[in-house]
Amino acid sequence: MATIVKTESGTWKAVIRKRGFPTTIKTFRLKRDADDWARRTEDEMVRGMFVQRAPSERLTFEKAIQRYLAEVTSTKRPMTQTGEHKRAAPLVAYFGKYSLAAISAELVAQYRDKRLSGEDRKDASGKPVPRAPNTVRLELALLGHLFTVAVKEWGLGLTYNPVLNIRRPAPGPGRTRRLDKGEEVRLLAAVDGHSNPMLRWIVRIAVETGMRSSEIVTLRHSQVDLVKRVVRLVETKNTMPRTVPLTVEATNLFAQALANPIRPVGTDLIFFGEPGRDKVRRPYNFNKVWLDIKRSAGCSDFRFHDLRHEAVSRLVEAGLSDQEVAAISGHKSMQMLKRYTHLRAEDLVAKLDKLKA
CATH class of the missing domain: 1.10.150.130 (Tyrosine recombinase, N-terminal domain)
Structure with missing residues (x-):
């Protein structure tokens, strides 16, 4: 049986001591509430449904x-x-x-x-x-x-x-932003004209490979094989390592980046930044520069991650299968891959014309 006692402050304390269970104590303002709680708790103990709620309370x-x-x-x-x-x-x-x-x-x-x-x-x-x-x-x-x-x-x-x-909010439709020809020319011209050549290499590599910005800027010498024309990614967003094949253009860009004459001695990062207060060099942070560059090119709403959308869509347009594209981009499911693939309607029109020809 539970023990119900009145405290000096005027509240009522219920104490339950039952063999096989921890001593359970709870305080109430009214004696009736203490009696009800004690009765329910003892009943749960008897039926094997007792849960010690005090810690979560x-x-x-x-x-x-x-x-x-x-x-x-x-x-x-x-x-x-x-x-x-x-x-x-x-x-x-x-x-x-x-x-x-x-x-x-x-x-x-x-x-x-x-x-x-x-x-x-x-x-x-x-x-x-x-x-x-x-x-x-x-x-x-x-x-x-x-x-x-x-x-x-x-x-x-x-x-x-x-x-x-509860119901979770439905996922958004995903971005469909792609570069038109004029935007691409202006954007690449702007990055090519920047004083730091690393920006040019990073942006163009993103277009050629579909790699994320975090994957590119954290690359080290040992991950790039120019002979086999591959980049080996160890840490990715979905935690799955992957090997990215390089186009001829991407291979040339990496060759230029690896031969960067201003790379400090002892720095293994391909795209490096200035030392921090702790004297440690971290990956090149180009966020502010990128915002200024795309604004000057007249495409302020274009995000760096949209370059990944652009690259994946181009791989599909080039005729690669979904499995081949997923192997390059690292998407785990075809559903996620489709969110990143946006084919140009005008290109599909041209293909439809070829079918009837």
């Missing part, structure tokens, strides 16, 4: 996400760590003061809807600022994995993961 979401970032996020790659720290901020702003036990599927759904509608953030004129569906998807993924870790590893007594019971 005491732990706030803010403390939980701090533990997650320290124990789980810290084991991931630097870029992933940066993204998760950024996504944790709006989650803390909304759920921070709630205990983990108090976060329900309904509450998570409200968070999703407010983020998508922009109710939680207004611009200077008071107009809502909606978040992109994929942004909210990634935030919910972080929240969901925190609950998964809390249930499976932390032993907090949570009975379920509330994120599993």
Whole structure:
């Protein structure tokens, strides 16, 4: 039987001591609530359904996400760590003061809807600022994995993961931005005219190979084989290493980059930056230069990652099969590959004409 005692502060404390179970204590404002809780808890113990909820009731979401970032996020790659720290901020702003036990599927759904509608953030004129569906998807993924870790590893007594019971925002259609002939001429002319030749090599290599910017700028000498005309990528976004074949143009570009006469002694990076305060050289950071370059070329809305879209689409247009393109680009599924492949309608018209000829 449970013991119900009145405390000096006027509240009621229920204490359950049952063989085979940890001593369970909870305090209530009313004696009736203490009796009800004790009866339900003892019944759960008898039926083998008892879960020690106290840890999850005491732990706030803010403390939980701090533990997650320290124990789980810290084991991931630097870029992933940066993204998760950024996504944790709006989650803390909304759920921070709630205990983990108090976060329900309904509450998570409200968070999703407010983020998508922009109710939680207004611009200077008071107009809502909606978040992109994929942004909210990634935030919910972080929240969901925190609950998964809390249930499976932390032993907090949570009975379920509330994120599993809500609808996720549908993924966006993906960008379809490609370069037209005039834009390509202006953009490449602008990068060719930049004072640092590394920008020229990086941009043109991206067009020729479809590699991501992070994959290009972190390349080291040992990864490039000009004889076999391949680049071996060890760390990629999807964690799967791959070997990228090089066109003749890409091979020439890498040969020029490897022969860069201003490369400092002892630097293995092909595309290197200036030493930081710690005297360590890191990959060439060309973000600001790229923004200025594309603005001067009249294509401000063109992102560097769109060069990957352009390259993959050109590989498809050249007649390579989906499997061959995926082997080069590193896409794990044909569905993801199709999101990155955007064929020009005018080119398809020309092919249709050939079929009838």
